[in-house]
Amino acid sequence: MSDELSIIVSEQSNPLDGAAFAAGPGPMLVMASAGDCARFSLRTAKKNLAKATEAFGQVIPPQIGEMSSRAVKTALCLGPDEWLLLAPESERESITARFAKQSEQATHSLVDVSHRSVGIDISGPGAALVLNAGCPLDLTALPVGGCTRTILDKAEIILMKPGKEHYRLEVVRSFADFVWNFLSSAGREFETESG
Amino acid sequence: MLLIRCPYCEQDRAEVEFSYAGEAHIERPVDPSAFSDAEWEAFLFLRSNPRGTHFERWVHIHGCARHFNAVRDTVSDKFLMTYKAGKPRPTKREIEGAKK
Numbered sequence: 001m002s003d004e005l006s007i008i009v010s011e012q013s014n015p016l017d018g019a020a021f022a023a024g025p026g027p028m029l030v031m032a033s034a035g036d037c038a039r040f041s042l043r044t045a046k047k048n049l050a051k052a053t054e055a056f057g058q059v060i061p062p063q064i065g066e067m068s069s070r071a072v073k074t075a076l077c078l079g080p081d082e083w084l085l086l087a088p089e090s091e092r093e094s095i096t097a098r099f100a101k102q103s104e105q106a107t108h109s110l111v112d113v114s115h116r117s118v119g120i121d122i123s124g125p126g127a128a129l130v131l132n133a134g135c136p137l138d139l140t141a142l143p144v145g146g147c148t149r150t151i152l153d154k155a156e157i158i159l160m161k162p163g164k165e166h167y168r169l170e171v172v173r174s175f176a177d178f179v180w181n182f183l184s185s186a187g188r189e190f191e192t193e194s195g
Numbered sequence: 196m197l198l199i200r201c202p203y204c205e206q207d208r209a210e211v212e213f214s215y216a217g218e219a220h221i222e223r224p225v226d227p228s229a230f231s232d233a234e235w236e237a238f239l240f241l242r243s244n245p246r247g248t249h250f251e252r253w254v255h256i257h258g259c260a261r262h263f264n265a266v267r268d269t270v271s272d273k274f275l276m277t278y279k280a281g282k283p284r285p286t287k288r289e290i291e292g293a294k295k
């Protein structure tokens with residue numbers, strides 16, 4: 001028997017792998033499954049944000065609803081002491097290692113939640129309308145570069161607004177099919193209007 | 196749609212994003228074993244259940260996920276004000292002021 005610690009690395013399987021959908025003239029709505037990425041849930045005090053920014057390699061914003069995105073890394077402030085960090089899968093280990101190194105100076109919890117949720121990109125002039133079929137937020141009041149946790153019909157989602165007519169949502173894997181089907185059924189409205 | 200102001204998000208958000216979490220300002224006893232049965236019963240089960248102004252806990256579960264306190268009129272179902280957890284019970288005057 002070996003005393004060595006064995007680490008099990010699980011493969012990420014995406015229930016929406018490669019899914020794509022378009023509806024209406026233009027098209028009004030384009031939906032696509034976002035690629036896999038590394039995801040971290042970060043809990044810490046605001047005073048540690050400078051340190052955390054160093055470890056993540058990208059600005060981590062202090063205000064709830066703020067998102068900072070550059071190149072391939074995105075940091076979302078979801079609560080007074082809660083952030084979601086998105087990064088390429090290839091950087092998963094280096095980010096974890098850099099955070100671990102500073103655990104003594106800046107107390108925090110960093111949990112790898114890469115496989116917890118999947119992403120969906122939604123764009124087009126009809127994007128907000130389709131989201132509002134199940135989401136009670138006033139999406140015109142959500143600024144470009146904003147984000148929030150909210151609800152879509154009965155599924156909790158994290159909603160980001162990277163562009164005026166571009167949204168990205170994160171949903172727990174087990175609700176992914178439900179959310180995809182909900183949005184694409186709402187999107188079919190555009191087909192009937194064009195006919 | 197009933198809107199509730201979250202004191203952490205500083206936004207009015209739809210009720211479906213929130214969950215109710217019972218009466219507010221109920222202090223957990225420091226030394227429960229010193230309690231009589233009657234005192235323990237009161238702590239666990241007896242609530243004020245007023246007609247009118249009620250202090251209660253809510254959680255922005257599908258938002259910032261934070262617990263906070265609210266003052267709600269149980270007759271009209273109107274939220275008079277909300278405030279962060281840990282803050283003292285607002286005075287009558289503060290509640291009146293928040294209504295405007």
Ligand SMILES: [Zn+2]
Nearest residue numbers: 201204255259
């Ligand atoms: Zn909130």
